[in-house]
Amino acid sequence: MKLNLTLLFLIISQIIFSQQYDSVVYDKENPDANNEIYKTGKVYVFDYEIIYKGIKHKLKKNNGMFASNDFELATIGADSIMVDKIHLIVQPILEANSSNENQTQISYIEEPAYQSFHSTGLVENEENIWIHPIRKAFFNSLETAPFPFVKKPLKIGLEWKDEMKIGQGWRNEMWGTWDGQLLLTYDYRITGKETLTTEIGELDCFIIESSANSTIGETKLKSYFSETYGFVRLEYELLNNLEVNFWLVDYKTGKKFNDMRTFYQTKEYIKQ
Secondary structure, three states, rough: HHHHHHHHHHHHHHHHHOOOOOOOOOOOOOOOOOOOOOOOOEEEEEEEEEEEEEEEEEEEEEOHHHHHEEEEEEEOOOOOOEEEEEEEEEOOOOOOHHHOOOEEEEEEEEEOOOOOOEEEEEEEEOOOOEEEEOOOHHHHHHHOOOOEEOOOOOOOOOEEEEEEOOOOHHHHOOOOOOOOOEEEEEEEEEEEEEEEEEEEEEEEEEEEEEEEEEEEEEEEEEEEEEEEEEEEEEEEEEEOOEEEEEEEEEEEOOOOOOOHHHHHOOOOEOOO
């Protein structure tokens, strides 16, 4: 029992230390009320690639979180890929049941395994949009980089800063190791606009370039933000020759989602 309580404390501590973006403006009354892009009932499907030492990979397996993570990379095109696409769903949920205070609850689901929901949060209102990335197993690595984040009004040249501490439970030899708490200092800047050719059409996007500096080095995130679809492409530069890219390939709206029991029984998260 003592071991279980210690593990629970460590997990809670890691989550707490990963929610310190002080400049994010939250909606404290109703976190879903002002969402114009990430409305409940929406689904965003992302393809991705992991570039490690110049070679493109996907995930053959991807389980666990913190120090218990268990993942394996496989070159793109290999058999038995456990994670081929990432689905982000915006769930309607009662405030009393939300695990993310003052945030819209979102979940990430990995295709084709469809084994579990991984819930976290986002913030959207007239001041800013901020999203917590997927953080299961290999994607613990994204905790070392800037989160997708944009301030309003959208204007080329707009700059802002922030910071966050993350616990050592997020560390790994592949993307960086440290002891205790790691302070990440963020710099964000809207650097331009570009029209992206995507699988859902031509999208006009603002480009947000960001960096996270700490005692273990510098990581970067280049985000492409559409005023209609939100963050449609994310390009991460992590430590140790590691890059991770996500891009939007499908989009659905007005969906209703199965409860957890139905999901685990059917492996289908959208109600038919």
